[in-house]
Amino acid sequence: MPNLSTFPVTAKWPAQHPDRLQLYSLPTPNGVKVSIMLEETGLPYEPHLVNFATHDQMSPEFLSLNPNNKIPAILDPHGPGxxxxxxxxxxxxxxxxxxxxxxFLPQDAAGRYETIQWLMWQMGGIGPMFGQLGFFHKFAGKDYEDKRPRDRYVDESKRLLAVLDQRLSSRAWIMGDAYTIADIAVFPWVRNLVGFYEAGELVGFDDFANVKRVLAAFVARPAVVKGLAIPARA
Incomplete structure (x- = not known):
C-alpha cells in the first residue's frame, strides 16, 4: 500500500484509498477538465473538495501541493517508477x-504535438479570455460604467470562438474523428461561457454552429456528465 503521509496535503484531506490517484479540486471549468479525464480513462481516483468559501486553496496543506494556490491538483501514488x-x-x-x-492523445509525434498545440491554445486564450469576460459580464465588473474592458474581452472571445468554429467546420472533434485532451480542455470553458456566465447572447453564440454542435456532443458523453459534478460541492 502506498504511503502518502509524507505529503502534507493528506493531513487536511486524508486519503481513504491511498492506492488511488488523489484529486484536489472544485467543479469549475478548470477543475472539471481533470475529473472528466479521469472518468473518461477509468483510472481509480479519490476526489477531495477544495472549498473556496473557506479559502482551502490558501491553506498550507494545499500550498504544499500547489504553491500557485489554484485548483485542480493531483497526487498519483503510482507515478513514474x-x-x-x-x-x-x-x-x-x-x-x-x-x-x-x-x-486521448495521438501516439504519432505529429498528431501528439498538434493536440498539445490546441491544448495550449485553450490555456493561453480560451480560459483567460472567457474568465475575464465572465468577470466583467456577470460579476463585479458589470457595475463598471466604462464598458471598454468588457467589450475588449467580448471581441476577443468572439474571435476565439470563430477560430474554433472554423477548426470544427469539417471535423467531429478538434483533432478530427478522435476525441482528445484538446476537447476535454476546451469545451468545459465553452459550456461555462454560455451557461454559468450567461454570455451566449453577448458573444453571438448562435452564429457558431459548429461549436454548438460539438458542445452538444461533448456534454452528452456519460463521462462528461459525471465529471462535471466532481467533486461534489458541500
Whole structure:
C-alpha cells in the first residue's frame, strides 16, 4: 500500500484509498477538465473538495501541493517508477494522464504535438479570455460604467470562438474523428461561457454552429456528465 503521509496535503484531506490517484479540486471549468479525464480513462481516483468559501486553496496543506494556490491538483501514488507524483496545472495533468493511460492523445509525434498545440491554445486564450469576460459580464465588473474592458474581452472571445468554429467546420472533434485532451480542455470553458456566465447572447453564440454542435456532443458523453459534478460541492 502506498504511503502518502509524507505529503502534507493528506493531513487536511486524508486519503481513504491511498492506492488511488488523489484529486484536489472544485467543479469549475478548470477543475472539471481533470475529473472528466479521469472518468473518461477509468483510472481509480479519490476526489477531495477544495472549498473556496473557506479559502482551502490558501491553506498550507494545499500550498504544499500547489504553491500557485489554484485548483485542480493531483497526487498519483503510482507515478513514474511506481513512486508518488504530485502535479498541478491542468495542461500538465491532462498530458500526464493521457500518457499514463495511452488514451486521448495521438501516439504519432505529429498528431501528439498538434493536440498539445490546441491544448495550449485553450490555456493561453480560451480560459483567460472567457474568465475575464465572465468577470466583467456577470460579476463585479458589470457595475463598471466604462464598458471598454468588457467589450475588449467580448471581441476577443468572439474571435476565439470563430477560430474554433472554423477548426470544427469539417471535423467531429478538434483533432478530427478522435476525441482528445484538446476537447476535454476546451469545451468545459465553452459550456461555462454560455451557461454559468450567461454570455451566449453577448458573444453571438448562435452564429457558431459548429461549436454548438460539438458542445452538444461533448456534454452528452456519460463521462462528461459525471465529471462535471466532481467533486461534489458541500
Amino acid at each position: 511506481d513512486k508518488p507524483l504530485a502535479l498541478f496545472e491542468t495542461g500538465a495533468i491532462l498530458i500526464y494522464l493521457a500518457e499514463k493511460t495511452g488514451l
